[in-house]
Amino acid sequence: MASADKLINTDVPEKDVFALHFLRSLSNLRTQNPLNSPDKSIDRVRKIKKAAYVSMARAAGGNSRLWSRALLRRAAKDDNKSVRFSRRKRKVTWKISSKRRRSNQRAPVVEEAAERLRNLVPGGGGMETSKLMEETAHYIKCLSMQVKVMQCLVDGLSQK
Amino acid sequence: MNGAIGGDLLLNCTDMSVLERQRAHLKYFNPSFDSPLAGFFADSSMINGGEMDGYLATAGLNLPMIYGETTVEGDPRMSISPETTLGTGNFKKRKFDTETKDRNEKKKKMNREEVTEEEEEKSKITELNNGSPKSIKKMKNKAKKEENNCSNDSSKVTKELEKTDYIHVRARRGQATDSHSIAERVRREKISERMKFLQDLVPGCDKITGKAGMLDEIINYVQSLQRQIEFLSMKLAVVNPRPDFDMDDIFDKEVIVSTPMTVVPSPEMVHSGYSHEMVNSGYSNEMVNSGYHHVNPMQQAETSSDPLSCFNNGQAPSMWDSYVQNLYGSLGV
Numbered sequence: 499m500a501s502a503d504k505l506i507n508t509d510v511p512e513k514d515v516f517a518l519h520f521l522r523s524l525s526n527l528r529t530q531n532p533l534n535s536p537d538k539s540i541d542r543v544r545k546i547k548k549a550a551y552v553s554m555a556r557a558a559g560g561n562s563r564l565w566s567r568a569l570l571r572r573a574a575k576d577d578n579k580s581v582r583f584s585r586r587k588r589k590v591t592w593k594i595s596s597k598r599r600r601s602n603q604r605a606p607v608v609e610e611a612a613e614r615l616r617n618l619v620p621g622g623g624g625m626e627t628s629k630l631m632e633e634t635a636h637y638i639k640c641l642s643m644q645v646k647v648m649q650c651l652v653d654g655l656s657q658k
Numbered sequence: 659m660n661g662a663i664g665g666d667l668l669l670n671c672t673d674m675s676v677l678e679r680q681r682a683h684l685k686y687f688n689p690s691f692d693s694p695l696a697g698f699f700a701d702s703s704m705i706n707g708g709e710m711d712g713y714l715a716t717a718g719l720n721l722p723m724i725y726g727e728t729t730v731e732g733d734p735r736m737s738i739s740p741e742t743t744l745g746t747g748n749f750k751k752r753k754f755d756t757e758t759k760d761r762n763e764k765k766k767k768m769n770r771e772e773v774t775e776e777e778e779e780k781s782k783i784t785e786l787n788n789g790s791p792k793s794i795k796k797m798k799n800k801a802k803k804e805e806n807n808c809s810n811d812s813s814k815v816t817k818e819l820e821k822t823d824y825i826h827v828r829a830r831r832g833q834a835t836d837s838h839s840i841a842e843r844v845r846r847e848k849i850s851e852r853m854k855f856l857q858d859l860v861p862g863c864d865k866i867t868g869k870a871g872m873l874d875e876i877i878n879y880v881q882s883l884q885r886q887i888e889f890l891s892m893k894l895a896v897v898n899p900r901p902d903f904d905m906d907d908i909f910d911k912e913v914i915v916s917t918p919m920t921v922v923p924s925p926e927m928v929h930s931g932y933s934h935e936m937v938n939s940g941y942s943n944e945m946v947n948s949g950y951h952h953v954n955p956m957q958q959a960e961t962s963s964d965p966l967s968c969f970n971n972g973q974a975p976s977m978w979d980s981y982v983q984n985l986y987g988s989l990g991v
Contacts, residue, residue, distance in 0.1 A: 506855055524894075539895060547891040608849060611873035618880050628845065631852035634876065635859055641883040648890040656897045 506632055510639040511557060516647045519553035554644040565633045568621025
């Protein structure tokens with residue numbers, strides 16, 4: 499499907515990779531908070547959600563994708579203990595989109611939609627529109643994979 | 659090889675984009691070209707590496723000359739020197755003015771014999787390329803009017819190309835030749851190409867035409883996926899494994915339930931306009947499970963010894979399965 503397209507590389511690892519990362523993060527959560535602790539459910543939900551995103555970013559390739567990198571960085575900023583994020587040794591330079599945005603020649607229809615997309619996709623703020631769409635494609639694939647994994651898990655756990 | 663020239667590279671599509679032309683060019687000269695990164699640098703590429711057989715080469719004319727005289731200014735990605743293959747080139751900016759100046763200077767140094775020879779070749783080329791891309795049409799028109807000048811240009815361009823080896827992009831007929839607008843057009847083509855790619859990815863996007871609608875659809879899809887993750891994480895928080903959890907039971911049930919689950923509900927969930935969450939907005943287990951009840955009776959005895967086959971999709975158990983099983987065990991702790 500996408501791997502056949504040589505120009506845009508959006509290969510995503512198999513489902514088991516995602517499953518592995520997510521289960522590991524869940525078990526970490528478990529060890530942190532024993533079952534009997536009076537956690538408010540909202541906190542627990544938030545933690546699980548964060549674990550889901552972080553594990554997805556890791557499974558998708560850690561630092562190799564812009565969105566996963568931004569996601570991990572955001573997570574590491576909030577909570578330094580559980581998320582390990584290492585800075586890149588070499589400088590990552592990409593197109594500075596702020597300079598481009600001044601130009602009126604960019605199609606306004608596309609650009610306004612791209613703005614909304616930038617708010618959704620992590621790390622979208624610093625990207626050119628074409629790069630943004632690439633990242634969106636990869637992000638969508640990883641999201642759907644993660645959803646499948648979580649659905650599997652939920653079904654398995656709720657069917658006992 | 660000559661046939662390949664006509665059929666393959668000089669594709670007869672008048673709406674062939676600038677980008678596609680360049681890429682086809684690159685592919686022609688580098689058939690073993692499969693690096694995804696190089697695809698980005700395929701916007702421009704070295705030309706002289708491929709020596710084309712046939713009459714074109716005999717005259718010392720390389721195909722790139724067809725691409726004409728205008729260079730793209732201001733977009734350094736579009737020029738790569740030939741010594742470095744595939745993308746590690748030196749990016750040089752060239753001003754449009756200096757190039758024309760050079761061309762004018764070279765005009766004076768023209769070799770008369772070359773001119774006549776190239777004139778012949780040029781006419782051959784123009785005959786061959788009937789109905790070829792617009793750039794060549796433009797060349798043909800030019801050739802009809804001023805044969806000499808045309809061949810002058812071609813030889814100049816070859817000389818220039820030997821010197822600089824840039825891809826010269828010729829503006830299409832009836833469109834602005836401003837280098838800015840050319841770069842702009844390339845960028846727009848890139849964006850539309852990526853949008854096509856996204857269109858395949860997002861279900862239900864084939865019916866929608868137009869960039870705005872599609873982008874809206876894509877945004878909605880991303881939002882719905884994120885909401886799904888949130889919803890599922892809530893469910894996971896609720897469905898908490900209790901200490902007296904029987905893990906073997908879970909594994910068996912999971913295998914039975916999940917193997918059809920992975921196949922059926924995902925298209926269901928998605929195609930029904932993301933209404934899955936709407937239905938289950940109460941976040942109650944009963945509502946969700948009732949949706950899947952019709953699936954369960956169909957799969958009865960599909961147990962497998964590998965408890966994690968729901969994730970493996972029936973593949974052979976990999977090495978880390980035992981590790982994950984331990985993790986699974988720890989989940990109940």
